[in-house]
Amino acid sequence: MTWALDDRTGLLLVLVVLYVIEGIVWVPSGAVLFRASLWARYARLYMGSLFPNEQGGFCLMGLMPANVGMISQQWPVSLSQEGAFAYVATSLGGPQRPDQTEMFIPWTELHSVASEGLRVSVNGDLFVEVCSPHVARRICDVMQSLPDQTDAQRTETIQSVLRDTTSLLAVTERLGHLKRALRLPSLISWGMWLIAFVATPVLLWIAPRDVVTVIAGWGALMLFVCLWIGAVFAYRRAVAQLRSVAPSVDAVMDRTWLLIYSPAAAMWLPDRLARDFLADLHPLAIAAVMCTGERYRNFARRVIRDVHQPLLPNCPDHDAAPQATEKWFREQLLSALERTIADSGESVVSLIAPPAKVEDAHSYCPRCDMQYVHAQGCCGTCGGVPLERFA
Ligand SMILES: [Zn+2]
Structure with a gap:
């Protein structure tokens, strides 16, 4: 047939x-x-x-x-008074960081920034690739505005970007x-x-x-x-x-x-x-508005612990300027996210509290919550984050 x-x-x-x-x-x-x-x-x-x-x-x-x-x-470029670093240590609590160009550019050496589709180029070279053209354009706009500003103005601009992109109201x-x-x-x-x-x-x-x-x-x-x-x-x-x-x-x-x-x-x-309409807003702020309490809480716990203690090493570049930029930007991000969490009615302290202890465990990883039978050591999953002992 x-x-x-x-x-x-x-x-x-x-x-x-x-x-x-x-x-x-x-x-x-x-x-x-x-x-x-x-x-x-x-x-x-x-x-x-x-x-x-x-x-x-x-x-x-x-x-x-x-x-x-x-x-x-998340905002994929670390910014500081000194320059822009195409690298962020945080990974929303994921097991690995996405590929990053790890290019550092001092503001004094920034001659051109352009966005094309998902890519942002600096001085003609690929600087960062993002999930949406909307995000690429926003990064481009911010980076174009920073070289001509004073240190105080740069601080205000960067903090304002973080405030805007982590705002529940937005x-x-x-x-x-x-x-x-x-x-x-x-x-x-x-x-x-x-x-x-x-x-x-x-x-x-x-x-x-x-x-x-x-x-x-x-x-x-x-x-x-x-x-x-x-x-x-x-x-x-x-x-x-x-x-x-x-x-x-x-x-x-x-x-x-x-x-x-x-x-x-x-x-x-x-x-x-x-699809792209919220692309430049931080996933944690979106989760706070759009997800159920438990789902948001789990995600917030994972994100905030990752900002506190990212995968090691924190910075792939040994020069002082990119290291300082990564550290300073992550501190600003932490402040912004803590405000987002507080605005959502959650407590940062409870989110970063130790996990419920399982039998035989003596320590845990403060980043991924993995529990260990030995009392001290490092978490291999998180690149060597030092373990913390249960009280
Ligand atoms: Zn871990």
Whole structure:
């Protein structure tokens, strides 16, 4: 017996495959994806969990068009009064740091900074690669402003960047704007999804093969095409709306051509609009607003312990200027994150408290919570962080 697909079934299968592929997100190492439903209050947090490797991993957005994935990363450049260092010791508590160029550039030697896509170049050389063009542009803007400032002004600018990117208010406001901008795109993507994956199978395999079904089929196809065209216009309108409230988002969100060639991309319209919108805000601030209490608490514990005690060695460069820059910037980051945690109603002291002691354990790693039977030594997982004894 042979079995062959007719044209309509084949087309539907192609659409299903494209839809699933469009719902796969690459999460680079060091970045976090917040997957949320537009109808639910809380988000899940992913760090490249599918087929992970040193460069990152994939996440599946699920099958419903109401899901959106928002990517975010920590500020990836250490800044100080002396210069910019393309290296941060912190890794959001992850088992390794993402690749970094580790280039240090004193402000006096900074002649040009440019962003192109995900890359920021300094004096023509690659300086840092980030998870979103939005982040690259923001780093570029900050670095362009610093060389002409006095030391006091630089301190204020750097602290202000950290304050802004770790602010719960900034996350809440941006999410409010995003939800308003996504209302029409959500309706359109739901409409396309229902026609493609509910109405079409019913008409193809369940409805009687009569003239009414044929008319309904053509009607559904026409409506699908109309919604597809509407998706392009709704996308452009929403981008304009989002730009007006977050100008730095800018043209990086303009991916109209993607929607024109792929109906599957149009069905993920809210996700496409949301993906970069929070990218420059610290994942901890986003988690505080979007995740449930327990999930946020676990993530906050891991992040704040990592800032207190990053993977060793803290700095790959033995020169004084990059070492001082890394240390000073991490102190500023710690202050900013402690304020974020306090604003969220959590206690930093309880987050950095020792873990619950398991039987036979005499010490633990203050970074990763691993417990050891010996009373002293170092944690191999964290590059040699000294263990602390249980009281
Ligand atoms: Zn450890």
